Structures are given as structure tokens and as C-alpha cells.
Amino acid sequence: MNVIKLIDKLYQENSLAKNEIIYILNNIKNAEIDYLCEKAVITRKKYYDNKVFIRGLIEFTNYCKNDCYYCGIRRSNRNISRYRLNLDEIMSCVDLGYKLGYKTFVLQGGEDNYFTDDKIIEIVKSIKNKYNDCAITLSIGEKSYDSYKKFFDAGADRYLLRHETATKDHYEKLHPKNLKLSNRINCLKNLKDIGYQVGAGFMIDSPYQSNENLAEDLIFIKELNPEMVGIGPFISHHDTIFKDEPTGSLEKSIIILALTRLLLPSALIPATTALGTINPKGREAGLNAGCNVVMPNLSPTNVRSKYALYDNKICTGDEAAECRKCIEKRINMAGYILDTSRGDNINWNRPL
Ligand code: SAH
Numbered sequence: 001m002n003v004i005k006l007i008d009k010l011y012q013e014n015s016l017a018k019n020e021i022i023y024i025l026n027n028i029k030n031a032e033i034d035y036l037c038e039k040a041v042i043t044r045k046k047y048y049d050n051k052v053f054i055r056g057l058i059e060f061t062n063y064c065k066n067d068c069y070y071c072g073i074r075r076s077n078r079n080i081s082r083y084r085l086n087l088d089e090i091m092s093c094v095d096l097g098y099k100l101g102y103k104t105f106v107l108q109g110g111e112d113n114y115f116t117d118d119k120i121i122e123i124v125k126s127i128k129n130k131y132n133d134c135a136i137t138l139s140i141g142e143k144s145y146d147s148y149k150k151f152f153d154a155g156a157d158r159y160l161l162r163h164e165t166a167t168k169d170h171y172e173k174l175h176p177k178n179l180k181l182s183n184r185i186n187c188l189k190n191l192k193d194i195g196y197q198v199g200a201g202f203m204i205d206s207p208y209q210s211n212e213n214l215a216e217d218l219i220f221i222k223e224l225n226p227e228m229v230g231i232g233p234f235i236s237h238h239d240t241i242f243k244d245e246p247t248g249s250l251e252k253s254i255i256i257l258a259l260t261r262l263l264l265p266s267a268l269i270p271a272t273t274a275l276g277t278i279n280p281k282g283r284e285a286g287l288n289a290g291c292n293v294v295m296p297n298l299s300p301t302n303v304r305s306k307y308a309l310y311d312n313k314i315c316t317g318d319e320a321a322e323c324r325k326c327i328e329k330r331i332n333m334a335g336y337i338l339d340t341s342r343g344d345n346i347n348w349n350r351p352l
Helices: 003-013 018-027 030-048 087-099 117-130 145-154 168-174 181-194 211-224 250-263 273-278 282-287 320-333
Strands: 051-054 056-061 104-109 135-139 158-160 197-204 228-233 337-339
Touching (some): 003 250, 018 211, 051 320, 087 104, 087 320, 117 135, 117 145, 145 181, 158 228, 181 197, 181 211, 197 211, 197 250, 228 250, 228 273, 250 282, 273 282, 282 320, 320 337
Parallel strands (some): 051 337, 056 104, 104 135, 135 158
């Protein structure tokens, strides 16, 4: 096998076998990484031109009933101060976001039972009633088919639920026993069946991760064919059992992002905050590896630092308007154009 030949094959066929992906991950070197990124950028351009879509991220609760070993807002972390935004506070974020030109709002939080289905429905409906030209993305974890269906019927358009790792053994090293990979995958399938635009994804260099695990993640997303893929480097949080684990590498992140673009040419792939946290030009590097979405923070500044999934998260002190301006400048400097439309996946039609 030969890395360049495999990249060419992937570029032409948008598909590779697991052993071919592993071969690339084990052997790829500098010039080949540039070549891979070039192919990823050309592929992204065919579908989305030079556009980068923006989504306003509202982190509305950091309470969580789960205890994922890597996550700073895990239940057993007693050292963080917990917060919830009420409907008015959420609507203030949305109002401000709308004024700043956002047409997609991502509501993300821990798995917080305080927010019953009825409360989520009320939030979704309030946003949709006021701004019916906007898309709503939910990212609130594992729920039943019925709950997902109710949120969708209330007007939610998209759902982000990273699968975290597609390998069962690896999943069990990152999560307590009550959390099952099979359930997470079932949730993703339910979300697809209901008609959401769905986002799966995983961390790069999470503890115990091998190149074989990463290849399984890539094969998994190829098969699931989600509309969105969220991928970012693992970054340790000082109050978790993984506090001494090394930070994910930018190079590895870039390779995986570019491979993802080539496997799923029309996917919406964010250059994540985590990527911007491990390197000041991380998000730009992501755009140059085929990413086409950024998700600036719209949460009120007084809660920003409390939504600490990992240490040293960037932009926790900036006002929403500053973030919006900063991100536009960065996108333009990198040679891309900020697109403020809803930014649906081009292959997606909302079911009737
Ligand atoms: N409760 C929601 C949202 C989770 S937070 C859910 O279950 O989907 C969003 C994502 O942040 C997670 O899916 C995870 O991949 C990522 N994340 C959590 N801890 C992290 C860490 N220490 N480093 C990098 N990413 C992390």
C-alpha cells in the first residue's frame, strides 16, 4: 500500500476499507498530510464553495446526571458551580444572536432532568414562534424515541449526539457501566428515522484510543451517513480521572477531519472550539482540512467559564458580539466566506 495512492482512491470513491484507513493513519507524513488536506478542501468546495456556516451555541445547563470520565461537567465533579438558564435568559441569547445574524441556534447541555420534555418543547416552540426562519439544533444527550419525536414535532431541526467512539471496549474505558454504546447508536438511528439532520462524532486522542479505534469511528460514520460530524481533540479537565492524560494532537485532528470530509463529501463539519483551544490557529487549520462550520458562543458571559468540559477553553470572556466579529475576521483571513443562512446539509429535505 502507498499513502498517496490511498488518498487518491479515497478522493475518487469517497470510501476506504478499515485496513486502508489504518495504513494511512500509521504511515502518513508531512507532505502527504498537505496533499490529503488539499483533496479535502477541493471536495468541500464542490458542495459548499468557500462558505463557512455559523451556529450560535447556547450552553443552557451544566447539570448532568452522567459521569463520563473525560468530561468536566460530569456528575461527580463537586468543584464546579452549576447553573441553568431559564426561558427568558435563553430567549435573550437568541434575540442577541438573531441581531448578530445567526440563523441557527444550538442548545447544548448536560443531561439535566430539570429540563423535562415539556420544558424543552416550550423552549423550542418559543424560539420557532419568534424566529421561524431559524434552525434549532438540540444537543442534550440520550433520550427515548418518543422524546426525540416530540422535540422534532415542536420544531427542532437537528440533533448533535457524538457517538464518542465506535469501539465497544474503548467506549467502556471512557464511560461508567450504565452508559452503553449500543444505546447511543440506537439513539442516533432513532434521530435519523424521525427526520432530524443528525450529527455524530468523536474525540481525537481520547485516552486509550488507537488508530484502529479511529478507523472504526470513520467506518461507523461512513455507514451512518450523518448530516453533521463533530470531531475535536480530547483536552483533559483537572477534576476528572483523566486529568493527567495528554492533550489531543492538532496534526492527528487535521488528518481525521480531512479523511472525514473525503468519506462524507457533503457533511457539515465544524472547526470546533476544542481545536481552537489546543492551538491559536487550530480552527483555521480545520477549515484548511475541509471543515465548513464554526460555532461561536452565545451563552451569557457570566456562565461561560462554568460550562467547562475541559481546561483552558477559549472565548470564555468574550461578549457574543466580539465572538461574532472575531470569527468573521478569522474566516475571511483564512480565505473563506462567512455564510449566515441556516446552512442545512445540501442533501437534506425535511420530511413532510
Ligand atoms: N450532554 C450532551 C452534550 C455533551 S458535551 C451529550 O451527551 O451529547 C459535547 C461534547 O463535548 C461531547 O460529546 C464530547 O465529545 C465533548 N467533550 C466532553 N469532554 C471533553 C474533553 N475533555 N475534551 C474534549 N471534548 C470533550
